[in-house]
Amino acid sequence: MTGDKGAAGANLGLVRSHNTALVLGLLRDAGAEGISRLELAERTGLTPQAVSKITARLRAEGFAAEAGRRASTGGKPRTVLRLVPEAGHAVGVHLDRDELRAVLVDLDGAVVAGRRAGLDLGAGAEAVLGAVCAVVREVVGDLPGAGGGSLAGTGSLVGVGVALPGPLDHARGVLHRVTGFPEWDGFPLRDALAERLGVPVVVDKDTNAAALGLAVGGAQEVVGRSFAYLHLGTGLGAGLVIDGGVHRGARTGAGEFGHQVIQLDGPPCECGARGCVEALCLGAVARGEIAEAARVLGVAAGNLVGLLDIDGVLLGGRTVAGAPDVYVRGVGEVLGARARREGADGGVPVRTAPRAERLVAEGAAQLLLAPLFGRGDA
Amino acid sequence: MTGDKGAAGANLGLVRSHNTALVLGLLRDAGAEGISRLELAERTGLTPQAVSKITARLRAEGFAAEAGRRASTGGKPRTVLRLVPEAGHAVGVHLDRDELRAVLVDLDGAVVAGRRAGLDLGAGAEAVLGAVCAVVREVVGDLPGAGGGSLAGTGSLVGVGVALPGPLDHARGVLHRVTGFPEWDGFPLRDALAERLGVPVVVDKDTNAAALGLAVGGAQEVVGRSFAYLHLGTGLGAGLVIDGGVHRGARTGAGEFGHQVIQLDGPPCECGARGCVEALCLGAVARGEIAEAARVLGVAAGNLVGLLDIDGVLLGGRTVAGAPDVYVRGVGEVLGARARREGADGGVPVRTAPRAERLVAEGAAQLLLAPLFGRGDA
DNA sequence: CCACTTTGGCAACGCTGTTGCGAAAGTGCA
DNA sequence: TGCACTTTCGCAACAGCGTTGCCAAAGTGG
Numbered sequence: 001m002t003g004d005k006g007a008a009g010a011n012l013g014l015v016r017s018h019n020t021a022l023v024l025g026l027l028r029d030a031g032a033e034g035i036s037r038l039e040l041a042e043r044t045g046l047t048p049q050a051v052s053k054i055t056a057r058l059r060a061e062g063f064a065a066e067a068g069r070r071a072s073t074g075g076k077p078r079t080v081l082r083l084v085p086e087a088g089h090a091v092g093v094h095l096d097r098d099e100l101r102a103v104l105v106d107l108d109g110a111v112v113a114g115r116r117a118g119l120d121l122g123a124g125a126e127a128v129l130g131a132v133c134a135v136v137r138e139v140v141g142d143l144p145g146a147g148g149g150s151l152a153g154t155g156s157l158v159g160v161g162v163a164l165p166g167p168l169d170h171a172r173g174v175l176h177r178v179t180g181f182p183e184w185d186g187f188p189l190r191d192a193l194a195e196r197l198g199v200p201v202v203v204d205k206d207t208n209a210a211a212l213g214l215a216v217g218g219a220q221e222v223v224g225r226s227f228a229y230l231h232l233g234t235g236l237g238a239g240l241v242i243d244g245g246v247h248r249g250a251r252t253g254a255g256e257f258g259h260q261v262i263q264l265d266g267p268p269c270e271c272g273a274r275g276c277v278e279a280l281c282l283g284a285v286a287r288g289e290i291a292e293a294a295r296v297l298g299v300a301a302g303n304l305v306g307l308l309d310i311d312g313v314l315l316g317g318r319t320v321a322g323a324p325d326v327y328v329r330g331v332g333e334v335l336g337a338r339a340r341r342e343g344a345d346g347g348v349p350v351r352t353a354p355r356a357e358r359l360v361a362e363g364a365a366q367l368l369l370a371p372l373f374g375r376g377d378a
Numbered sequence: 379m380t381g382d383k384g385a386a387g388a389n390l391g392l393v394r395s396h397n398t399a400l401v402l403g404l405l406r407d408a409g410a411e412g413i414s415r416l417e418l419a420e421r422t423g424l425t426p427q428a429v430s431k432i433t434a435r436l437r438a439e440g441f442a443a444e445a446g447r448r449a450s451t452g453g454k455p456r457t458v459l460r461l462v463p464e465a466g467h468a469v470g471v472h473l474d475r476d477e478l479r480a481v482l483v484d485l486d487g488a489v490v491a492g493r494r495a496g497l498d499l500g501a502g503a504e505a506v507l508g509a510v511c512a513v514v515r516e517v518v519g520d521l522p523g524a525g526g527g528s529l530a531g532t533g534s535l536v537g538v539g540v541a542l543p544g545p546l547d548h549a550r551g552v553l554h555r556v557t558g559f560p561e562w563d564g565f566p567l568r569d570a571l572a573e574r575l576g577v578p579v580v581v582d583k584d585t586n587a588a589a590l591g592l593a594v595g596g597a598q599e600v601v602g603r604s605f606a607y608l609h610l611g612t613g614l615g616a617g618l619v620i621d622g623g624v625h626r627g628a629r630t631g632a633g634e635f636g637h638q639v640i641q642l643d644g645p646p647c648e649c650g651a652r653g654c655v656e657a658l659c660l661g662a663v664a665r666g667e668i669a670e671a672a673r674v675l676g677v678a679a680g681n682l683v684g685l686l687d688i689d690g691v692l693l694g695g696r697t698v699a700g701a702p703d704v705y706v707r708g709v710g711e712v713l714g715a716r717a718r719r720e721g722a723d724g725g726v727p728v729r730t731a732p733r734a735e736r737l738v739a740e741g742a743a744q745l746l747l748a749p750l751f752g753r754g755d756a
Numbered sequence: 757c758c759a760c761t762t763t764g765g766c767a768a769c770g771c772t773g774t775t776g777c778g779a780a781a782g783t784g785c786a
Numbered sequence: 787t788g789c790a791c792t793t794t795c796g797c798a799a800c801a802g803c804g805t806t807g808c809c810a811a812a813g814t815g816g
Binding site: 009010019044176177248249251260263275302307308337342 | 637715
């Protein structure tokens with residue numbers, strides 16, 4: 001963000017935004033129940049007075065509001081605060097090979113509006129950009145202030161997140177190669193969209209967006225602060241969440257799970273290598289050997305768990321959706337056996353990812369919302 | 379550190395220590411050349427005035443000193459500042475199965491003193507602790523203020539870092555299982571040593587210490603801010619550096635590289651699984667097929683590079699030392715082929731790790747020094 | 757009704773980095 | 787030799803952060 005070498009001096013504004021984001025995050029996590037000032041103080045380690053100042057500012061800006069009070073414990077009852085979800089919105093766009101999906105999400109992460117449309121990635125940049133912009137304008141249509149040529153005047157709109165499959169550069173917002181569509185090589189998607197829409201745009205891989213959506217959507221309570229989202233559809237990829245943030249690597253290349261070699265000199269993969277999980281797993285699926293596919297997936301997941309010491313694994317994608325229990329059980333067994341070998345009781349938890357169809361689009365919206373709640377730029 | 383849920387409110391003291399650590403880190407990286415105040419300001423993003431205040435404090439405390447001036451560029455020449463290495467020291471202990479090695483390191487990372495001793499891990503906690511303490515006292519012997527029963531009075535001594543092979547808990551400083559020595563199960567090594575020595579003690583895996591030592595010792599310029607250190611000796615393990623910090627995972631379990639399965643249903647490994655890299659690689663070494671061992675290692679390294687998008691790979695350990703070029707070339711070829719398949723020119727750099735014998739001990743010392751320079755607790 | 761507990765805001769405070777300004781220490785040209 | 791200019795860097799005043807001390811508000815319980 002600031003420096004080029006990771007050096008970033010802190011000043012007072014940074015302290016303020018950090019603590020504000022922290023409080024906003026706790027307000028969101030508290031949901032409809034709300035949370036009291038003193039509880040916020042405990043959780044942040046700040047003094048009650050500091051929390052009072054911060055929440056006063058948030059209330060003045062419309063991001064927080066009072067919402068009743070708790071029962072007394074012998075003194076003045078605590079006032080409950082809650083997030084005002086309508087104070088901010090973001091659009092998430094899931095750009096797939098043949099489909100376009102957009103959602104409008106509020107601060108709470110709730111989907112306010114959604115649209116789907118067919119898409120032909122091969123139709124050229126102009127057509128695709130136009131389609132994306134059109135869908136984005138549709139979903140923001142109901143927001144107060146929307147409607148102008150630019151969306152910059154749409155008060156509560158933070159920006160637009162776009163998630164798509166190909167290799168790309170998250171930091172620069174540039175596509176690398178979209179398999180089968182060479183004309184997209186090096187296309188500056190982020191800047192092109194930002195100029196047309198007049199609001200900030202963030203671009204990321206679909207699996208990263210999905211992982212972020214899961215991290216924000218309460219996956220942490222199920223599978224911990226570090227987990228992997230494994231997507232098994234027409235291909236096999238992963239999104240990694242480490243310590244609550246998406247791990248992308250310097251070139252947004254992290255999460256290349258499918259071409260992990262788990263069979264030395266095994267059957268050739270279309271990537272050119274031999275023995276990739278993707279080839280083995282999808283091969284087993286094609287032969288109808290779902291249990292074997294699950295086992296193979298489990299072995300690769302086990303490698304990942306061992307390398308990173310993550311807390312859990314979430315499974316998603318069309319292929320998994322076809323027989324979720326088989327995959328969850330199959331992967332779980334491999335991980336359990338691995339854990340027992342190491343002396344632990346059970347392996348890390350394995351679950352299916354919720355909200356399957358809209359997961360990527362919702363996660364794409366979180367690319368813009370998450371920073372507000374103190375998740376860095378992850 | 380502060381909270382249990384990752385929430386950590388920032389106050390002014392935190393800002394101060396953050397910026398101070400940042401400046402100290404840049405002073406160290408500048409080495410004997412030194413660095414001017416204005417350069418520090420540019421690199422940190424702070425104002426020159428803020429840097430002046432911080433460096434004034436550091437000079438008053440003895441951590442920094444003026445060291446000549448640069449050539450003028452038309453005005454007053456910049457005053458060069460440098461770190462005062464003797465202002466702080468840390469001891470690093472490498473506890474291996476049959477050997478004990480300790481070094482005294484100054485702020486610059488330079489080894490001031492070193493000792494080696496034989497060791498029998500099976501001799502019981504009392505004997506081992508005694509041996510460690512004795513060696514530590516020997517290496518700190520020359521420091522002013524050393525000599526008392528407790529080392530707490532030794533002015534410039536920050537603490538003692540201990541690195542050893544087995545699975546352990548870095549956060550709690552407790553050993554899990556030391557293969558072959560069941561009596562160490564659950565032993566609170568950190569607290570036991572801290573009590574005896576009277577100074578802070580940090581415990582970590584040997585591969586993590588090595589990786590930290592490399593990260594601090596300039597590996598970043600060779601292999602980037604994210605790299606893996608692969609150690610091939612009697613076993614095969616890894617230390618991961620991600621964004622300049624050691625990645626350990628919640629249970630200090632990360633870096634389990636050797637039992638990554640790369641041959642489905644392959645030859646049995648002593649861990650109980652089949653087809654682990656460690657078994658395949660060491661098996662090839664035993665058969666004298668070093669090139670094959672290097673290729674196998676390269677495949678596993680490729681999996682890691684793909685999963686994490688790291689910038690480079692460093693190789694170390696006794697087995698690698700036997701034929702370094704073969705391993706560097708073999709691993710490099712596999713990574714290069716992988717990169718070419720993905721459209722990149724060359725793979726990530728592969729090198730041998732320098733300072734082989736003392737690497738772990740020096741890294742162990744950095745467990746205490748690194749936090750002073752703003753590397754979190756990594 | 758009163759003593760007590762607990763919440764939470766107001767005001768003063770200490771400390772951070774920032775800004776305004778001037779002294780110090782060079783260069784370069786007349 | 788002298789003067790204008792550039793650049794460095796510290797002193798002093800300042801704005802803004804969370805903290806502390808204090809007190810009003812709002813409950814409970816005898």
